[in-house]
Amino acid sequence: MLKKLLLLFSFLLLLTETSQSESKFDQSNHDLRLLFKNVHQHVLGNGLTILVYPRPNLGPVFSGTVNVRVGGVDEPIGKSGIAHMLEHMAFMGTPEIGTSDYVAEKELLRSLEEIAKEQQQTGLLTKESAEKWSMLMKKLEVLWDVPSLSMEVEKRGGSGLNASTDKDLTRYFVNLPINSLEFWFWLESERLFNPVMRKFYSERDVVLEERKMRSEDSPTGRLWERLMLETFDIHPYRHPVIGYEADIRQLLAEETRKFHLQYYVPSNMVVTVVGNVDVQQVFRLAEKYFGAIESSAAPVRKYAVEPEMRTSKTVNVDFDAEPSMAIVYRIPAYPHPDSAAIEVLLELLLGNRLTPLQKILVEQLQQAQSVGTFDGPGAMNPMAQVFWITPRSPYKPKEVLSSFDGILKQARFSENELQVAKRSIQLGYLSGLSSNYAIGLALAKSQIFNGDWRHVVYHYDALQAVTLEDVDRVLDIYFKNKPRIVGVVGREETHIQ
């Protein structure tokens, strides 16, 4: 009986059965067309977009994400780290969760803020203010019960409750059983539209610790921060998302709340729900909880225009550890016509053990332990392509660089290799469709940055349409002998002299 039901399902879901006579490579486009049938979109009156991808063969679970088009790139000068602080605040609760008396708390927080402002403006804290601060904190601590937000999620079987702040995107995600679907809508509509700047000043200290751990005490973190400063001269992508230490120390709760009001507006957000859910029910709940939120003006953005990179630079970062290396180029972001060709080029250069960077650099010359690549640091222009190399002892970064250049210079690809690269891309997309997390992320990013979730498929189609001529062309235009930033982090003897 169950088997018959499953077969009935699969008939309903996979409306395009591929025939045996089609070549295996042609099958690819049909598989991704699954998305066109499975993704359901609804836009609320206030501009918030909901995307739902039902997966009825899963257990009674779903993954919910709320995505906000805001990040490090939107921060005013001197306020780096504010978007990330806001992410932390979203876990501190709401007027109803995390406090035993919000009315009293609000007053105390207001008084606390006066003292914080005073310290920021004058640079000092008088003895009187310091005493008052202690007294206020004591009273607040009695009222606070911050773990109660995550507790409410855990109690309902939630897993993976987390968030991330990037250069241009802030995301909140969790997995829950479907019997908590309404709870999730309620929780996100409360905490993300009405967060309380609770424990702001102690969280500021936690963030300083986090900064130490990720950026200062980590060799790769240090290298990354330097690389971004060198790759971009004026565009805000150059600044660290976690913020500079001096900026973090000066952040205030009130200005963070103002930043929130500016960017956490419904038209600036996309919600995704992926899992064993009923689409209409999800839309009804979205209307019920997110629909009531007032629309606000979309944020006005103006970013400095980054000029082209004209000269190469070398960056050496001192750290007592075995070295890591990076090579950074500037490239155009999707949907620029060259963007797909670049992705395919990279698959050809290092996508499997037989590709030249892997075969020559890692296996034959044995100058690298591993080589990988990714684009970033954000999703928009100006975009960079980063090659990350773990060198092998004895560490000779100049030789690694020379070999890398030699490989790029001699790179020639066959039609068969191109097909292999496309096949690998196809499998990558398909396996992504078995992950609730990956589906939610792909849909949200395309909706937010390209204006339409369908770009997940258009992008894929663009990749499959790339020719060998395209590949050769972008290798020439963006990589061969082009300006770049080269960075090494490690002890002095491993630097590029």
Add this chain to the structure above:
Amino acid sequence: MKKNLSIAVFFIFSIFLLITCTSCSAFIADDTKLSAAQMLSKQPAPLEVELPNPSRWTLDNGIQVVFLEDKELPLIDVSLIMRSGRYWQPDVRPAALPALGYVMRTGGAGEYSSDELERKITELGASFSVNFGNEQSSISFSGLSADISDLFKLSRMMLLEPRLDKDKLALWKAQNLENIRRRKDNPFTVASTSFRQLLLGEEFYGTVLESRHLTEIDVDYLQSLLGKHIRPEGAYLVVTGSAEEESLRRLTEQYFGNWAPEPQTIALSYPPMRHQHKPSIVFVPGDYAQASVIAGTLGPQRLPPDYAAIDLLNEIVGTGGFSSRLMRRVREELGLAYWIGGSVSADNPFGITNVALQTSGQQVGDALKEVFMIIRDIQQNGPSKEEMSLAQSSLSQSFVFRFDSPAKIAHRIVNLELKDYPPDFDEDYVGNILDVEQSQIKEAAQKYFITPNQLLYVVVGPEKTWELLEQFVADNSEIFSGIELQRGVFNEKLSLAPIIDE
């Protein structure tokens, strides 16, 4: 025969039933927003979960095939899991099994050289892996369903006709040499490697892979292991994805059914654990900004009778996210650690119980004292009613995630069988969790977290932490009675400095 899970967890694989299910109060038709008070006091509705049974059949040589169809995507996932591993062949040299997995995967097979095989795999867009573990070893592959015959053909070749290319072995050695060099760059790797070494002993269970081990193996040696480690007796072939059962039966029989087992008895018994660890505090200095701390001891064997109490204890103390006691107190309230966790972990032939954290060098003592107080409190007073209720709710509501996809369902069934779990374990789990009393958690805390002076501590941090540690131990002599504070040095592994008697 359908398998039913009792209590609040049933699972229905049918969209029609979901729509018409009137008892599923997750589907509220009315549009009135719930108030906070209403929302927070509402109990989640029971989930209807009825797990599908996979198709099972046995090949001529005893391999059990477990197939659960999942037609959502045109992909297939296969794992052949064998009952072989380091624990059953303790005389195998330390580097051999990891190397063997790598060389079988990359070194060519049958008529194909290393590059030729790689080409075949990449043309299919498939992925393959070979792994030799402690108790189980496997070959796994995935790719397009349309390529299923080719995938089976290649996997059989890789498993039974590996070419063990010597260049690939050399590459593996060189890469592992580099990994060994880089070990000390990560303070937590230093801490966990040292901890295992001291707790389990280097004779066998706590052996650390060192550069000298890499020179002990060559292709001939690896070749000699194939017969012992690649066996069908007691093995499982787990298949999920889009496939037709009829053709799958043919393929499995064709490619794995005629793999004849060599006549040998499988003596699956664990090598004795002769090492007796000494409770002590070992400090490893390094150029690290923070201190990484691990404190622990041996844990229970697999599936102890009080496993439900242990799962709840873990949830309450250290694995339950931000509301666990360790996180709440040490990170949230006192800001003493950016991360902290702890648990009692059951395994065979022994488990490990520990608490681990990262903090500034100056705060190691303060953080440890808080940890001791948290554990002592649970040992003396047990958990609060709220904590019990939260943990029980959390474990029972999240239980469904273990079965949330066909792949997870199939793998879980096989995993539990390989580990000799009782067949109704999952059916009884939630009920057993809800039946646990507060006193049982108290007892489990006493039994497994024992007392601070019986534990082994490893602290990895900047040199200045040493003095603070000395002071901390001296100031808390009643807690640390009988425990020695020692220094160690870490290169590829931990070496203890000799203790000089005054």
